[in-house]
Amino acid sequence: MRRTIGIQEVDDIALGAAVLGTGGGGDPYIGKLMAQEAIHEHGPVELLTVDEMGDDEWSVAIAMMGAPTVMVEKMPGGEECVQAYKAVQSFLGKPVNYIYSIEAGGINSTIPITLAARLRLPLLDLDGMGRAFPEIQMVTHNLYGITATPFTMADEKGNSAVLSTIDNRWMETFARGIAVNMGATAHIACYAATGAQQREAAVHGTMSLAEKIGRTIREARAAHTDPIAAIQQVTGAFVVFHGKLVDVQRRTVAGFARGEAILDGIGVNSGSRMKIQFQNENLMAEKDGEIVISVPDLITMVEEDTGEPITTEQLRYGFRVKVLGIPSHPHWRTEAGIKVVGPRYFGYEADFVPVEQRFG
């Protein structure tokens, strides 16, 4: 079934992707406006499932890379992602006729829509994470041996780079350095993949899932029912904590927004304390000193009444939030997946325990 993304769908996708974005992926607001402006000018974007793509046809992921704290201060112009896209096509020497999103999250779910609208190319209903993660190699495609090369970068000043590396971990190193020098954020195009590769390696249905989450929240708000219960229904999320934000530490280092948030329990969690650590995205939550949920499972803070997801750069003292835990895609729960994005990769001395085992 062919579907299109119009103005309303962008609203819903931006909202739903922010739930999947686990605090990262940048401010959804700016990205949403850009996508809606592009659709207004060029018409709705066609959303295709992976089955509608030929085995040997090519797609490419379009995103912004860097610290979301800086992204919100740099309004992207739009030309940079066109340049990054064209550079991949030129380097690959093949037509690239499908656009996809590398991760679910504010700006990185809507930038591919913007580009697809401008180039009048279809968008694929999938992504490379089913959530957001901070590093370049943290893409399910990487687990299936798909290279991020050619990896192209462009900034708003007119600088650009094309990188080719022996593995995707090296790509993270090189690209991060350039992103820092480009002013902490860069527009990127990468992980060119064929239809056959997308069928095997991608997280399927992410765009329509994001849209469904957003629509469900919107409808719950309109009907004055509980938006958080609505999110739970669509995503299988668990409410792992209810608390008030009493402290936030945040610093932009080496191209990332790193920090932690401290929540004092409310209601059923009165007397407890939760600490959430993040690197662009929320990585790990400790309740009273014990890790209760960690990567690769999703940790998202939503405002207690509206269900509005809160990005790490929006965290402010006094926010009253519910912390949601959402099971990650099965690709991430494999041995290979845990090695790339599990708690130990991020420096936590703990094994991954699926959220449903603790809260189910």
Next chain:
Amino acid sequence: MRRTIGIQEVDDIALGAAVLGTGGGGDPYIGKLMAQEAIHEHGPVELLTVDEMGDDEWSVAIAMMGAPTVMVEKMPGGEECVQAYKAVQSFLGKPVNYIYSIEAGGINSTIPITLAARLRLPLLDLDGMGRAFPEIQMVTHNLYGITATPFTMADEKGNSAVLSTIDNRWMETFARGIAVNMGATAHIACYAATGAQQREAAVHGTMSLAEKIGRTIREARAAHTDPIAAIQQVTGAFVVFHGKLVDVQRRTVAGFARGEAILDGIGVNSGSRMKIQFQNENLMAEKDGEIVISVPDLITMVEEDTGEPITTEQLRYGFRVKVLGIPSHPHWRTEAGIKVVGPRYFGYEADFVPVEQRFG
């Protein structure tokens, strides 16, 4: 007059270029062996003057970038510079049939010979500095508006990058970061230039000057005459100090070898002390607290008896040296040149004074 570079000429060029290299450009020894091996295998390299190149034909500079302290520990394989060369040609979309040296100095005078031999392409008798400088934008071509873009980089692991920037100072920033991530050194190809551009912007005759310096030193040694007097005759060098090395501070930071050397005076300079500061290359010399010679003029330490030039990474306590000051190319002594490579660019609160005004 067409000339060729064979085994003997490489010996002489490596030695002479180290005099012009002002302490930088890497260890001449490894680069020399590589060039001689390539000539042994593929035959001598043709050395052409800029007048033998067509107005619209293209040339490219080949070099190693990074800290010479690390270069000497990483034996270059040779394939990396072929890859960097091919990437420039492919990005430019035009045949590039001439190779040139970006700077005079140990490894960066011989790596272009190695590549020219392997590709059986002619080498141009010119360079972009007439000496060595530490940063990418410090090339006479930059003074004439020639872009370093496309700038290609490759490492020994198989990683590569193609950079395109709005100016050559940005190129320094991006490329330096990548070079650091490539393990402190990288093979590069850049500053593609036409024959017409080379006629205007290059420092002409550098390769044959280096050869002549090296040959003159060699012949002086064989004849048991003074090799330093021989260097002076060919280059117009002034002996600005005679001393013994009593202290060397050296650290590899941000992709550069930075530091300083302290010399206690000998003979005519007894009772005086000289401090030489370097960033890969020697930048500035203070005699008894007063700057007596600085960039862009050349500061080269040579062993007092043999005239052997000493690179910054070879500096050792106890060396007895003469410090030579050589007038820089007129391109560098212009207002534009001083802005790019003068003492103030490197953080010294001093105006440039030509070496011949103080010592002539």
